[in-house]
Amino acid sequence: MRKQEIYNFANYKLSSELKCDVGKISLNSDLTTASLFKEKLDCKTVFSNREDIIICGEAFILRFVKERFPSLICLSNYKDGDFVKKGSKLIQLSGDIRWILFLERTLLNFLQHLSSISTYTNKFVKKLNGTKTVLLDTRKTTNGLRILEKYATKIGGAKNHRMGLYDKILIKDNHIKVIGGISKTLSLIKKQKIKKFEIECETFEEVKKCINYNCRHILLDNMSIKEIKKCLSLRKETGKKILFEVSGGVNLDNIKQYSKLGVDYISTSKITNSVKSVDIGLDII
Numbered sequence: 540m541r542k543q544e545i546y547n548f549a550n551y552k553l554s555s556e557l558k559c560d561v562g563k564i565s566l567n568s569d570l571t572t573a574s575l576f577k578e579k580l581d582c583k584t585v586f587s588n589r590e591d592i593i594i595c596g597e598a599f600i601l602r603f604v605k606e607r608f609p610s611l612i613c614l615s616n617y618k619d620g621d622f623v624k625k626g627s628k629l630i631q632l633s634g635d636i637r638w639i640l641f642l643e644r645t646l647l648n649f650l651q652h653l654s655s656i657s658t659y660t661n662k663f664v665k666k667l668n669g670t671k672t673v674l675l676d677t678r679k680t681t682n683g684l685r686i687l688e689k690y691a692t693k694i695g696g697a698k699n700h701r702m703g704l705y706d707k708i709l710i711k712d713n714h715i716k717v718i719g720g721i722s723k724t725l726s727l728i729k730k731q732k733i734k735k736f737e738i739e740c741e742t743f744e745e746v747k748k749c750i751n752y753n754c755r756h757i758l759l760d761n762m763s764i765k766e767i768k769k770c771l772s773l774r775k776e777t778g779k780k781i782l783f784e785v786s787g788g789v790n791l792d793n794i795k796q797y798s799k800l801g802v803d804y805i806s807t808s809k810i811t812n813s814v815k816s817v818d819i820g821l822d823i824i
Contacts, residue, residue: 540686540702544686545686545687545690546598546599546602548686548687549596549599549602549603549649549687550599550602550603550606552649552683552684552687553599553600553603553645553646553649554603554607556645556648556649557642557645560644560645561641564607566637566638566641568641569637569640569641572636572637572640572641573637576636576637579635579637580635580636580637581633581634581635581636582633582634582635582636582639582823583631583632583633583823583824584631584632584633584636584639584821584822584823584824585628585629585630585631585632585821585822585824586628586629586630586631586632586646586647586650586819586820586821586822587626587627587628587629587819587820587821587822588623588625588626588627588629588654588817588818588819589625589626589818589819589820590625590817590818591622591623591624591625591658592622592623592654592657592658592817592819593620593621593622593623593654593657593658593660593661593694593695594617594618594619594620594621594623594629594650594654594657595619595620595650595653595654595656595657595658595690595691595694595695596619596649596650596652596653596654596687596691597615597617597618597619597629597630597650598615598618598619599649600613600615600630600646600649600650601613601614601615601630604632604642604646608634608638608642610634610635610638611632611633611634611635611638611639611642612631612632612633612634613630613631613632613633614630614631615629615630615631616628616629616630616631617629619657619694620657620694622661629650629819630650632821636823639821643821647819647820647821650819651816651817651818651819652684652691652816653687653688653690653691653694654691654817654819655814655815655816655817656688656691656692656695656810656811656814657691657692657694657695658695658817659695659809659810659813659814659815660674660676660691660692660694660695660696660697660810661695661696662791663695663697663791663794663807663809663810664695664696664697665696666791666794666795666798667794667795667798667805670795670798670799671801671803672797672798672802672803672804672805673698673803673804673805674696674697674698674804674805674806674807674810675697675698675699675700675784675804675805675806675807676688676689676692676693676697676698676699676700676806676807676808676810676811677700677701677786677806677807677808677811678700678701678703679808679811679812680811680812681811681812685702685703686702688811689702689811692810692811695810697810698804700806707737708733708735708736708737709736709737709738709739709758710724710728710736710737710738710739711739712739712741712760715739721740721745721748721749722748724738725748725749725752725754728752729752735755736754736756737756737757737758737784738754738756738757738758739757739758739760740757740758740759740760740762741760741761741762742762742766743762743766743769743770743773746759746770746773747773750773750774750777750779750781753779754781755780755781755782756781756782756784757770757781757782757783757784758784758785758786758806759783759784759785759786759802760786760787761786761787761788762785762787764796764797764800767783767785767797767800767802768800770783771783771800771801771802782803782804783802783803783804784802784803784804784805784806785797785802785804785805785806786805786806786807789805789806789807789809790807790809794807
């Protein structure tokens with residue numbers, strides 16, 4: 540997906556989330572602020588991180604504020620993908636405090652969520668340093684946020700796998716069970732003349748059959764270290780150019796162990812669905 544399309548989608552999501560929070564774009568919608576501040580009051584504020592992060596989403600926020608709230612001045616000291624140490628001034632927002640407080644929670648939620656994913660993803664990527672293994676994300680994302688969450692994993696250093704069912708053929712366990720097993724599946728692939736695909740295997744015996752068929756990309760699902768080693772040895776024996784992807788049960792404690800085996804890819808849903816929110820707040824300066 541092109542960056543302009545991602546920008547447009549981010550703008551749409553920020554607008555819709557703001558609408559959920561305030562109902563309509565009116566200072567009177569924020570009952571608390573409207574009750575306390577009857578007149579314009581200019582202030583300078585800053586978004587600060589309470590922990591080290593890989594920032595993600597600041598470019599979307601700058602554009603959103605500039606286009607929708609031009610009376611506010613929004614400046615950033617960083618760009619998406621930057622490592623930012625704890626206590627830094629991420630984004631400066633100046634102008635009428637009523638509008639700033641109106642936007643505060645929507646902007647913070649957005650910045651925190653994307654930065655949480657990019658930060659956590661980067662922790663996995665760092666574990667792969669010194670190996671040839673590439674980290675892949677998955678389709679296990681929050682409903683309605685896949686485009687932005689996959690943008691965040693990419694900012695964190697991962698590679699996008701499938702954006703959806705429409706951009707790659709991945710034959711998974713349920714496909715294979717419905718067809719009647721790996722042998723029947725490979726026969727159907729041949730019959731249907733499917734050339735470019737990835738196929739999931741759960742056992743060494745399944746991998747052997749796929750290698751004999753000359754499958755080029757095999758996903759090793761929830762296999763033990765011992766089984767993965769056998770698969771890699773078989774690849775070496777045959778001399779065939781096969782991509783091996785490990786998935787299932789991968790975490791920060793064991794990802795290095797898997798990568799040292801020499802697999803090409805490791806895919807994990809943890810970088811999108813098991814993320815702890817990073818701490819970012821808005822401070823008056």
